[in-house]
Amino acid sequence: MTEPLSARPSATPIRPSACPGLLRIVPALDGGICRIKLPGGVLSADQALAVADAAERFAGGVIEATNRGNLQIRGIGTNHDGLIASLLDAGLGPSNPASDDVRNLMLSPTAGLDPQQLLDVRPLAGQILHSLEHHPRFHELSPKFALSLDGGEGLAMLEHPHDLWLSAVQVDGRTLLGFGLAGCSATDSPVAAVVPETAHALVVAVLETFLDLARPDQARMRDLLKEMPVTRFIEHVAARLPQQLVVDQKVTDWRRAPIRPFAHIGTYSQRTAGVVAVGAGVPLGRLRPSMFRDAARLATAFGDSQLCMTPWQSLMLRNVPAENSAPVLDGLGQAGLLVDAAQSLSKIVACTGSAACAKGLADTKADGLRLAALLQENGISRAVHLSGCTRSCAAAHVMPVTLLAGSPGRYDLYFRHADMSGFGDLHARDLTIEAVGALLTADSRSNTHD
Incomplete structure (x- = not known):
């Protein structure tokens, strides 16, 4: 049975913020903006249809693909509660309303499926997201505070700066997770590493240490590190961990291998033989509801009934039988999406x-x-x-x-x-x-x- 609006989370901001969320619609010249944060960028085909319907029913029909693998609806009219209710009914909200702002964890769109990965990071991502949602203190983080988790995939956004980034590293035959602060794995080396089993504890320790040491005006890790040496911050983190950090020159000299440019468009081989991911760009980050509906239908007909939004403002259909990749690409192109990286747009x-x-x-x-x-x-x-x-x-x-x-x-x-x-x-x-x-x-x- 549909829950009455009085029992739902309110559209009132959890705390003052200029950033939109699902539960907080912020104004713009073209109407309100609602941001839908997707775990690992993934949503079901049915959820995609719900977003398309909501964009038409409650807004001006504009859906945006963001550069962190999320979605936005623009041009929202006066019925904010109706829009929010429709998205919550589709299962697109947080399990804890107070956590809507802080579920900022970026993964590769091929996490767990990538032939080049060193580690399937999806279980760890689930642990981190659960902590972000249910650890009350983490709700004090800025809506812009962001984390990145990279398992060594051949398709991963490496250039976006994050407050905390983790990247799979192989050292002497062991797979570790190197991590860095206020940077990105494209240009920075890890400050230390942990075994995968300690990675969740590390994330919790970093976030708790940041909240302990940062002043209210220091919303991002970079703000704190302007006044505090990284080594001192890491000492505080290490004191909270059950195991010692791995601080080895092989870790601190490590650099992430680059990825193939624009591999998110077209066909991308998966770890399992005979299935592929098929990606298409969203023209200037704008999706018409018809585009999203067509992509959802293709995901149901040929893939795993899921869509994955990427940090390149594109989408992917995964687990597509290789023999069906051509009709999927053709269908995405006919829908108005960009299926050839040679297209200037x-x-x-x-x-x-x-x-x-x-x-x-x-x-x-x-x-x-x-x-x-x-x-x-x-x-x-x-x-x-x-x-x-x-x-x-x-x-x-x-x-x-x-x-x-x-x-x-x-x-x-x-x-x-x-x-x-x-x-x-x-x-x-x-x-x-x-x-x-x-x-x-x-x-x-x-x-x-x-």
Whole structure:
């Protein structure tokens, strides 16, 4: 029987926050925003249909794929309780309402299924999420406080910075979990490692230590570590653990192997022979309800009746028999999703922009479509990020090319540079989209690196 709204968690914020959640809808120019946090990015086909229905019934029909493998519904009208109720009925809410903000744990979309993995991290992920939901003190964490768990998969987002990241490491024939603070495994080495059996205790110890030592104004790990040496923080963590940390040069010198670029689009081999994962990009992070419904039907007909949202603003259907990969790709393409990494639009990221965000200085979504068309005409495929302001909401890490809006239709052009902070090297100012297209085309033809 449907639970009365009076018995449900309220849409009132658990604590003040500018971040949307499922239980807290925040306003924007185009209406309210609701963020649905998905365990490991996974939801069932039935849940996907429920999201599509809710987006049409209670909002403007816009579903967004986020850069941390979650979903957002935009343009929500006045019936917030109705929207929330429909999503809770579909099982998309937290088991503990107070934990809605803090379930920020990123996994590979092929965790447990990947042929390159050193460790199936799904059981550990379940333990961590349970603690985040049911350990009352962890509800004090900022909604932006985030964790990453990497089992060594060949498909994993390595560049997003996290407050705590863990990555599977092989040392002298043993599989350990190396970990780092306020960084990412793409550029950082672990500060230490633990055996997998101690990893859950490590996460709990890190979070409790952070909450013990951080002032209220230090919302993120990086804020605390500006004033406290990492070695001192780790001493506090080690004192809480049942086993010693592994601090070995083979661990602290270790670097994560890179992944194949854009492997999230197309067919990806799984650990089990004869089955594959099939991925498709979401154009500029925006899903129409019809797209989501078509993907859900394909997942039911050909896969395991689940969809997995990825940190690349794409989705994957997993456990698809290899002989069915072609019709699945074709079906996703017909639905309007991007199934070929050579498509220029598959490599362009754009924030909400001025059409729906008060801080946006340009209509980045419309400009992104124009830029993609220009590059496609010239046979150019470049990873480009369009940001309507300096906050860089659409990209959690610096991309090879960034366009920073200065006014409607005008952008400053940056190229990522390892030795420069921010977006990188400022190459040109106040460019039109046509000028950007011409410059990127010329640059691509004059060199072979991105």
